[in-house]
Amino acid sequence: MLWRTLRSAALARAILISLAAFGALGAWAPWVQDGGPPAPAWAVALRLDHPFSSPWFLAGVAALFASTFACTWGRRGRIAAVRRGELPGTALRLEGDGAALRRFLEDQGFAGAGPVLRRHGLALWGGWVLHVGLLVLIAGVLLQQVLHDGGTFVLTEGEVRSLRDPGAVFQVERGPLAPAQPPDLSVLLERFDPERKQAGYAPDRLSQLRLTGEGGRERRATIDRASGVDVDGVVIHQAIRTGLSLTLEIAGMGTRAVALQKRTAHEASAEVRDQGGRAARFVVTTERALDDPRGPGQLLVRLERGGETTFLTSGAPFDFGGPPTRTTGVRRWGSFTYDRSPGLPAVLAGFAIILLGCALLVFPAGVAVLPAGGEAGQAAVHVLRGAAVLEGDWRALTAGSAPAGPPG
Amino acid sequence: MQSLLFWAAVTAYALATAGFFLGLAFEQPAWRRAAHLVALAGLAPHAAVIGLRWAEVGHGPYNTRYEVLSFQAFLLVAAWGLLALRSANVRSLGVLVLPVAFLLMGFSVSTFGLKKEVPIIFKSWWLVLHIGFAKLFGVSILLAACTAGAFLWRRRRPGALPSLPSQARLDLYAHQFLLSAFLFLGVMIAAGALWANQSWGRYWGWDPIETTSLVTWIAFGVILHFRVLHRWEGARMAWLTLVALAFALVTLYVVAVMVPTIHNSYMVGS
Numbered sequence: 001m002l003w004r005t006l007r008s009a010a011l012a013r014a015i016l017i018s019l020a021a022f023g024a025l026g027a028w029a030p031w032v033q034d035g036g037p038p039a040p041a042w043a044v045a046l047r048l049d050h051p052f053s054s055p056w057f058l059a060g061v062a063a064l065f066a067s068t069f070a071c072t073w074g075r076r077g078r079i080a081a082v083r084r085g086e087l088p089g090t091a092l093r094l095e096g097d098g099a100a101l102r103r104f105l106e107d108q109g110f111a112g113a114g115p116v117l118r119r120h121g122l123a124l125w126g127g128w129v130l131h132v133g134l135l136v137l138i139a140g141v142l143l144q145q146v147l148h149d150g151g152t153f154v155l156t157e158g159e160v161r162s163l164r165d166p167g168a169v170f171q172v173e174r175g176p177l178a179p180a181q182p183p184d185l186s187v188l189l190e191r192f193d194p195e196r197k198q199a200g201y202a203p204d205r206l207s208q209l210r211l212t213g214e215g216g217r218e219r220r221a222t223i224d225r226a227s228g229v230d231v232d233g234v235v236i237h238q239a240i241r242t243g244l245s246l247t248l249e250i251a252g253m254g255t256r257a258v259a260l261q262k263r264t265a266h267e268a269s270a271e272v273r274d275q276g277g278r279a280a281r282f283v284v285t286t287e288r289a290l291d292d293p294r295g296p297g298q299l300l301v302r303l304e305r306g307g308e309t310t311f312l313t314s315g316a317p318f319d320f321g322g323p324p325t326r327t328t329g330v331r332r333w334g335s336f337t338y339d340r341s342p343g344l345p346a347v348l349a350g351f352a353i354i355l356l357g358c359a360l361l362v363f364p365a366g367v368a369v370l371p372a373g374g375e376a377g378q379a380a381v382h383v384l385r386g387a388a389v390l391e392g393d394w395r396a397l398t399a400g401s402a403p404a405g406p407p408g
Numbered sequence: 409m410q411s412l413l414f415w416a417a418v419t420a421y422a423l424a425t426a427g428f429f430l431g432l433a434f435e436q437p438a439w440r441r442a443a444h445l446v447a448l449a450g451l452a453p454h455a456a457v458i459g460l461r462w463a464e465v466g467h468g469p470y471n472t473r474y475e476v477l478s479f480q481a482f483l484l485v486a487a488w489g490l491l492a493l494r495s496a497n498v499r500s501l502g503v504l505v506l507p508v509a510f511l512l513m514g515f516s517v518s519t520f521g522l523k524k525e526v527p528i529i530f531k532s533w534w535l536v537l538h539i540g541f542a543k544l545f546g547v548s549i550l551l552a553a554c555t556a557g558a559f560l561w562r563r564r565r566p567g568a569l570p571s572l573p574s575q576a577r578l579d580l581y582a583h584q585f586l587l588s589a590f591l592f593l594g595v596m597i598a599a600g601a602l603w604a605n606q607s608w609g610r611y612w613g614w615d616p617i618e619t620t621s622l623v624t625w626i627a628f629g630v631i632l633h634f635r636v637l638h639r640w641e642g643a644r645m646a647w648l649t650l651v652a653l654a655f656a657l658v659t660l661y662v663v664a665v666m667v668p669t670i671h672n673s674y675m676v677g678s
Binding site: 012150347 | 466526528576583587588591594595598602607608619620622623626627629630633635636637667668
């Protein structure tokens, strides 16, 4: 009973329409748009604040998988039988002389030496291949999601960080079977230009990285937002966010970069704790807008702590609650992402099989069985589409006139 | 110079449209043949103006409403014109195809003077596949809709335009074009996903156009199910083909104009 329900065309149609409707509503919901309002309470209560990871959508995809599986199962034998010439009862019947029928069908693209003629015989499998591709894709996406992990990190020009350093990566997404830790990869940002002009394209980010992977293997790469770099299965991409960064030199501890966040068009700041653990705030005010392609111009750097404000000069030491500290400059930070996605080939296989099925569907497949012995009789013809045209052309031919068509 | 070539192409399509209407109304096959040739001749200045703009801005026709729609019209006329060289049946569809091309040109000219640099993420070979198949998808669904429209016209007034192909043949053509559109949309989505993976490390991000493309592909799947499983054909399928066109137009043009998306640049109009 359940199997019969799963195989029913009505269920398949209902699932597809539901998924399409859900997708359309999900894509247009105001709270999923960039800069849109927060999700309303009813959407949160129904777990629709993130529509495409909601249980409703996942249940729909699971139902699609089950329905597709049931519809595809057992169909292979029927297609193979049609290909052998065991045609369904709905096959078209054309009456006439065997030789004339053969000539007519050959003109229509059918071919074969025996009584069974085929037109694009492989294309009979188009629908089946497409459905298998859907199954592979859904399974592939599941596998990819389970194994995938990724995150974001920021680097200031000249700064080196290991992705495993505490707090180095944020906005981490991790599948249930993904590695528990970020990859063992250290990244040095050698050069960063947030407004690099490349011929033919609008100015955009460009970074030169030195990456050191497991076993100390080192690699240099220049990346932009068009493509990333793959190091031992970890792909590093340039992200779009950037900002100013204050570099501090702390005696005995080396240099530290403090990434500042934009607060106004001309001001960026960062909340920190000083060496003594007190809350402090670095603020940089700029002459030109922070995003000005010419650069920010003159800078004013100040430290706000406990109601006091100290203006900082590059190279001059200041009290930071511990060892002597000084600023060595204001630079740019760039943002990057890392991704590990060992399940991706399964997704790509799904895409490839689906497209193969779609391509096969375009060919007008058919199988014809001629009367035995080439004598007059009835030919059975099964075509995936165009039966009425084929029948009309045969009738027109046997009636002695050319198939209907305009004169020009 | 570009303006002159553009208007030469528009004029050719307008003349060809008039030729087809008159040729069908007065049952003059010679006029239709002449109109076909005029439309094909219009492709020459059209290709030239596309090439000149390409050379001027340094990128292909995929980054403003003018470039996108004008190139879409070019491909539509070229695809129909070439198919029509092989089949008089397809040639008669010019009466529906050419007005569509004319309208696309008219809509595109509103941003003729707009020239913009493309973002750096366009530095990818996936762009060629993604956009190329988007164009083929657009052409295929427009041809499917024109054929479905011709079917409905023929059905309502069987004797009015005897030069159009038979209803059964129009139904078959519409189905064939719809299947091609289904394939091309699938390739467009897959190429876009691979491109996104190359640029951002994720093949799917539920961007409004990504999602709408998927919804459209599913809608096409539903429509094809009606045809294949339930043997729907004729007028019902013709209407569903027009529904498919509506989905395609929303995917290709409406979302990019109305909703913030990573695809806004290709329909930018100001």
